[in-house]
Amino acid sequence: MKNLMPLIFILVSVGVFVFFVDPQYDEIKEVNKTIEENKKLINLAEELRRERDTLQEQYNDIGNNDRAKLLKILPDTVDNVRLILDINNIAEDFGIAITNIGVSANDEKDGKLTDISGNGYGTIGITFSVSAQYEVFKQFMQKLENSMRLVDIQSFSVSAGDGLFYNFNVSMNTYWLK
Secondary structure, three states: OOOHHHHHHHHHHHHHHHHHHHHHHHHHHHHHHHHHHHHHHHHHHHHHHHHHHHHHHHHHHOOHHHHHHHHHHOOOOOOHHHHHHHHHHHHHHOOOOEEEEEEEEOOEEOOEEOOOOOOOEEEEEEEEEEEEOHHHHHHHHHHHHHOOOOEEEEEEEEEEOOOOOEEEEEEEEEEEEO
């Protein structure tokens, strides 16, 4: 029996290790991994907060005049009426009239604007037609290009008009912050 006692203690020790200590040790390792991941997330959150505060300070340093220009370039609302009026005013400077105006939300679903791209901005498609001489149309487009509002010409087509005039159909996108 004396010779069996150490063997029994060894077997009990192995049993305790296998059934109690090892599972507890594995749980502790998992908890430590979770703690480390949470520490990383907390550090990331603190870094993002600092970045947000820095950006907020930079935004606050922008003057009202410059802020108004930024909102004109990339407005924070869908203001397609204002854009159409701006385009019409540019056209009037050249003595041409805009016709066949169409507006479509490029990221519209069930009548509501959605952020399909996940980029934080939306796009609005605008189409219109003008009848003008080529040089006048070219100057009109250059002035539109140099206006404060950010627009991308998607396509345009030209067809013969009356005399020296051509009919131009323009399709373009403009952007707004969501």
